[in-house]
Amino acid sequence: GIQVEQSxxxxxxxxxANSTLRCNFSDSVNNLQxxxxxxxxxxxxLFYIPSGTKQNGRLSATTVATERYxxxxxxSSQTTDSGVYFCAVEGRDSSYKLxxxxxxxxxxxx
Amino acid sequence: xxxxxxxxSNKVTEKGKDVELRCDPISGHTALYWYRQSLGQGLxxxxxxxxxxxxxxxxxxxxxxxxxxxxxxxxxxxxxxxxQEDSAVYLCASSxxxxxxxxxxxxxxxxxx
Numbered sequence: 152g153i154q155v156e157q158s159x160x161x162x163x164x165x166x167x168a169n170s171t172l173r174c175n176f177s178d179s180v181n182n183l184q185x186x187x188x189x190x191x192x193x194x195x196x197l198f199y200i201p202s203g204t205k206q207n208g209r210l211s212a213t214t215v216a217t218e219r220y221x222x223x224x225x226x227s228s229q230t231t232d233s234g235v236y237f238c239a240v241e242g243r244d245s246s247y248k249l250x251x252x253x254x255x256x257x258x259x260x261x
Numbered sequence: 262x263x264x265x266x267x268x269x270s271n272k273v274t275e276k277g278k279d280v281e282l283r284c285d286p287i288s289g290h291t292a293l294y295w296y297r298q299s300l301g302q303g304l305x306x307x308x309x310x311x312x313x314x315x316x317x318x319x320x321x322x323x324x325x326x327x328x329x330x331x332x333x334x335x336x337x338x339x340x341x342x343x344x345q346e347d348s349a350v351y352l353c354a355s356s357x358x359x360x361x362x363x364x365x366x367x368x369x370x371x372x373x374x
Contacts, residue, residue: 182361199361239304247311251304
């Protein structure tokens with residue numbers, strides 16, 4: 152099945168810093184989503200981005216489907232950005248199930 | 262509703278008992294998904310519903326797991342004869358259509374003693 156790899160596994164930032172999280176996937180995908188899991192465990196959908204670039208406030212994401220990767224940019228990080236960021240993909244077999252990466256754990260220090 | 266809701270939020274049960282977990286999706290969402298999250302396995306897909314039918318049951322770990330959805334809305338995940346390895350957070354998600362952006366509920370934390 153499709154493999155999803157995220158890097159880095161852990162990231163510590165000072166408040167105000169910028170960061171880039173990466174997601175590589177092993178095969179063509181129908182869709183790709185980025186989620187933030189907050190310290191209380193709630194998964195929040197950040198982007199639905201099978202291709203192209205989207206921006207939402209301080210966050211933006213780019214997916215280059217032909218090269219099988221996606222990037223999540225966090226600018227001017229805040230302590231509330233802490234948590235785990237997951238990339239999830241749906242393979243071309245159209246099974247509609249999301250395959251999740253193992254996540255990037257982000258800690259933003261004040 | 263405004264978001265996906267799940268109940269109970271926490272469930273502690275004894276090994277061998279049956280449990281039922283409930284998911285109430287966002288109103289109007291036709292697709293519903295169950296996942297579980299555990300320390301050792303990360304986030305894994307269990308089952309997906311389009312309307313009331315489940316075209317993909319491939320992720321159910323064993324025949325002790327079953328799920329149903331009625332009226333194109335509420336879904337119930339049932340685990341029979343629970344085992345300690347079933348301990349995990351069970352997450353439900355819904356989307357407007359299959360393959361669109363998924364929105365997750367807060368989860369049910371299941372602990373099997």
